[in-house]
Amino acid sequence: MRKWKYISPLVALGLWQLLAMVGVLGRTPSPVDVAEGFYDLIVTGLPPGYYLQWHLLASLERVLVGFAFALVLAVPLGILMGWSRGFDTVMDPLVEVVRPVPPLAWLPLAVIWFGIGIFSAAFMIFLGAFFPILLNTITGVKSVDPHLVEAARTLGARRRAILLRVLTPGAMPSIITGVRIGIGIGWMTLVAAEMTGVKSGYGLGYLILTARDIARYDIVVAGMVVIGVVGFLMDRLVKYAEKRLLGWM
Amino acid sequence: MRLKRVQEGGCGRPRRLPGGTLATIVLAIMVLALITPGCGKKESTNVVKVGYLRSDLHQLAYYVAREKGFFTEEGLDVKEGGVFNAGPEEMSAFSAGELDMGYVGSAPAVTFAAQDMVDIQIVAQVNAAGSSIVVRSGLEAGDVSALKGRTVAVPGHSTVQDFLLRLALKEAVLEENEINIITLKPPETIAALGSGQVDAFVAWEPYPQIAVVQNAGWVLENSSEIWPHHPCCVLVVDRDFASRNPDTVRRFVAAHVKATQYINDNPLEAADMGHLFTGQDSDAVEAAMGNIEFVYKLNVEGLERYVEFLKEIGVVKVESAESFCDTLIDQQFLPREN
Numbered sequence: 188m189r190k191w192k193y194i195s196p197l198v199a200l201g202l203w204q205l206l207a208m209v210g211v212l213g214r215t216p217s218p219v220d221v222a223e224g225f226y227d228l229i230v231t232g233l234p235p236g237y238y239l240q241w242h243l244l245a246s247l248e249r250v251l252v253g254f255a256f257a258l259v260l261a262v263p264l265g266i267l268m269g270w271s272r273g274f275d276t277v278m279d280p281l282v283e284v285v286r287p288v289p290p291l292a293w294l295p296l297a298v299i300w301f302g303i304g305i306f307s308a309a310f311m312i313f314l315g316a317f318f319p320i321l322l323n324t325i326t327g328v329k330s331v332d333p334h335l336v337e338a339a340r341t342l343g344a345r346r347r348a349i350l351l352r353v354l355t356p357g358a359m360p361s362i363i364t365g366v367r368i369g370i371g372i373g374w375m376t377l378v379a380a381e382m383t384g385v386k387s388g389y390g391l392g393y394l395i396l397t398a399r400d401i402a403r404y405d406i407v408v409a410g411m412v413v414i415g416v417v418g419f420l421m422d423r424l425v426k427y428a429e430k431r432l433l434g435w436m
Numbered sequence: 437m438r439l440k441r442v443q444e445g446g447c448g449r450p451r452r453l454p455g456g457t458l459a460t461i462v463l464a465i466m467v468l469a470l471i472t473p474g475c476g477k478k479e480s481t482n483v484v485k486v487g488y489l490r491s492d493l494h495q496l497a498y499y500v501a502r503e504k505g506f507f508t509e510e511g512l513d514v515k516e517g518g519v520f521n522a523g524p525e526e527m528s529a530f531s532a533g534e535l536d537m538g539y540v541g542s543a544p545a546v547t548f549a550a551q552d553m554v555d556i557q558i559v560a561q562v563n564a565a566g567s568s569i570v571v572r573s574g575l576e577a578g579d580v581s582a583l584k585g586r587t588v589a590v591p592g593h594s595t596v597q598d599f600l601l602r603l604a605l606k607e608a609v610l611e612e613n614e615i616n617i618i619t620l621k622p623p624e625t626i627a628a629l630g631s632g633q634v635d636a637f638v639a640w641e642p643y644p645q646i647a648v649v650q651n652a653g654w655v656l657e658n659s660s661e662i663w664p665h666h667p668c669c670v671l672v673v674d675r676d677f678a679s680r681n682p683d684t685v686r687r688f689v690a691a692h693v694k695a696t697q698y699i700n701d702n703p704l705e706a707a708d709m710g711h712l713f714t715g716q717d718s719d720a721v722e723a724a725m726g727n728i729e730f731v732y733k734l735n736v737e738g739l740e741r742y743v744e745f746l747k748e749i750g751v752v753k754v755e756s757a758e759s760f761c762d763t764l765i766d767q768q769f770l771p772r773e774n
Contacts, residue, residue: 214531214552214553231750233593234593234594235749235750298624298627298628299627299631302628302631302633303620303624303628303633303634304633385618386587386618386633386634387618388616388617388618388619393619396619397592397593397619399524399528400522400524400544400547400592400593400594400595400619401524401547401551401592401593401594401751402524402527402544402547402548402550402551402553403551404551404553
């Protein structure tokens with residue numbers, strides 16, 4: 188089956204071009220138009236002088252900053268909530284009330300709090316990535332076999348050692364699943380977050396909005412393709428890291 | 437709290453799609469695509485689906501014509517096809533066939549027509565002038581050259597406001613790369629100006645005056661000083677709609693002309709109506725009204741100049757600005773001058 192792995196995008200692409208050539212897609216750009224859009228983005232840039240690679244880098248930077256904050260806060264909080272029933276009971280209602288609010292609904296507040304620089308976009312990523320990581324960490328900790336904890340305790344392990352050397356590694360597969368989902372949602376959120384405008388003038392979401400404003404739908408789709416491919420690569424990267432990190436399991 | 441472990445990839449082996457499913461889906465899409473355009477055939481009508489921009493004081497004539505019953509007097513049944521936050525959104529609605537006529541900025545009308553995304557005609561002017569360069573409070577500036585090294589927001593790349601800013605820079609002998617031009621939608625711009633995120637912005641009324649009323653900034657230059665009587669919002673019609681209903685379009689334009697004259701003849705009442713239309717502070721609206729020229733006669737030369745600019749910066753690819761405008765602009769619906 189391996190050789191069939193990339194057949195679905197190729198078939199979709201072919202079908203898309205075919206439908207465009209038959210003329211049923213109307214004003215939707217065809218893959219060939221999109222390729223031309225890519226060419227313009229790389230050679231001329233949009234706005235002229237603002238090239239694709241810098242748009243991509245700006246977006247990646249925002250994602251990394253927001254994601255790093257989410258990771259640093261969500262994992263310890265998740266471990267504590269998974270470990271202590273009391274703490275979980277206290278925190279759970281707060282988490283469950285804030286969690287369903289879509290990151291985009293925070294946008295107006297984010298702009299007053301953080302302006303239009305990197306931190307308002309990073310804040311949206313943070314919100315998108317935080318909850319999947321948190322919830323998966325909690326689940327991961329709770330799913331560690333209690334016998335393992337008992338055994339460690341019998342062998343004289345202190346609370347600190349149990350937390351760091353039994354529960355955290357035990358929860359790792361679940362945490363990484365959370366990371367995968369979190370970074371994916373963060374990436375999706377980012378593009379929307381950039382659509383209000385960004386101070387630097389760079390970003391993939393910003394690029395798409397600019398292209399829409401001047402009716403360059405080929406560039407709109409080119410931007411979408413970049414977002415899709417980068418999202419795919421990020422997911423692969425986390426998967427690869429998972430294999431390396433959890434080789435012992 | 438019960439939490440389900442998030443699983444990946446579902447359970448068990450992936451199942452095969454039943455044979456022929458894909459083919460059926462493709463066939464269904466093609467059939468749908470073929471039958472949809474057939475549903476749009478209509479007889480000549482007095483119903484007009486119109487689009488306009490939310491809170492854009494330039495488009496007051498639409499509101500006045502509606503509230504004063506000028507459309508009804510012309511025997512028209514005007515339906516709101518859509519209220520939009522930005523011109524490009526309205527143009528997308530045109531390309532989806534949702535609108536017959538629309539009040540919109542020259543920029544989206546021209547760019548979308550040049551990219552063949554819409555098939556429209558410009559049939560009347562809505563306003564001239566009516567934009568300003570606003571500088572944030574606390575920043576001293578004698579003229580535009582003081583913006584050197586500063587961040588300036590425009591509502592969109594290649595918009596009329598972007599062009600105005602470039603003209604002003606040229607006047608002040610500043611290169612475009614000597615300031616940082618960014619895109620921000622006007623509602624966000626005022627907040628960004630207030631918090632010092634941007635040093636100045638160019639936008640259409642009433643945003644400049646709102647910034648003034650909120651003490652966020654002050655007007656450095658009105659657009660009429662940069663480019664006197666420059667064209668701004670226009671009235672557009674779907675070309676197909678116009679060819680099927682020329683009389684309806686003529687009557688709509690007549691109501692628009694009447695409303696425009698009404699605004700000019702009754703400035704105080706018009707300011708009140710502007711306040712109701714935009715929902716913005718009445719002091720801001722009143723001050724903004726003085727900066728807008730409400731006109732219906734098309735400024736063809738001005739539009740050509742703007743298209744020439746779009747051509748120069750590579751946003752539109754047309755052979756000649758003049759012949760492009762010839763096809764785009766149709767003055768036959770305007771009342772004949774005596």
